[in-house]
Ligand SMILES: *[C@@H]1O[C@H](CO)[C@@H](O)[C@H](O)[C@H]1NC(C)=O
């Protein structure tokens with residue numbers, strides 16, 4: 327009975343989130359996106375996004391911009407709240423009036439409200455306007471001293487299911503406490519690893535083998551041991567492996 331239960335859990339979990347984004351994150355063109363529920367300053371917003379191995383969103387074109395508008399509508403449907411604006415990863419902090427994305431790339435696609443940035447204040451950071459604004463989806467520059475909600479983006483890992491994946495073992499066995507996305511049952515470390523490869527946000531695993539009648543326990547994690555933000559714990563008897571690409 328115990329075994330059948332464990333096995334059905336594995337099947338259900340696998341069917342549930344193959345290659346998807348974590349809960350409350352939304353997938354578009356190989357990235358996962360989230361519109362925050364809290365307001366923060368631009369710098370703190372960036373730190374929070376970077377803790378997810380991403381950054382504030384970089385918008386490359388109209389279809390991506392439309393997708394982000396959708397996040398405001400999803401948020402409105404789920405909470406009844408009309409957000410007035412949210413930070414995107416665009417600022418002119420380094421050089422007044424020269425707007426660059428947080429990865430250093432120059433502005434190509436642009437979607438300014440009212441014709442262009444008005445450069446109010448010395449350093450401006452940019453927001454996308456929300457659904458209760460006549461210019462919903464367009465961008466506005468505001469002073470860096472303001473707090474807003476924000477949109478994070480992180481790229482999914484590109485490893486394909488079935489592709490050869492190099493694995494490194496690190497001792498002592500680590501458990502990255504704050505970065506577990508899912509716990510599944512697996513008959514072997516290979517099965518645990520397969521579970522990780524199938525979820526494109528998984529970067530490492532922590533596995534405790536089972537015995538004749540019980541499957542092992544497999545923690546899927548979104549970070550690796552070198553991740554600055556991960557909370558590392560040593561756990562005896564568990565194996566830790568990370569994907570190298
Ligand atoms: C983004 O994630 C937070 C939790 O971290 C959640 O409260 C919020 O609803 C999510 N945003 C959307 C649009 O689902």
Ligand SMILES: *[C@@H]1O[C@H](CO)[C@@H](O)[C@H](O)[C@H]1NC(C)=O
Pocket residue numbers: 399402408457458
């Ligand atoms: C809030 O947003 C929804 C969806 O865009 C819109 O239909 C509604 O009129 C807005 N309500 C207010 C009070 O702005």
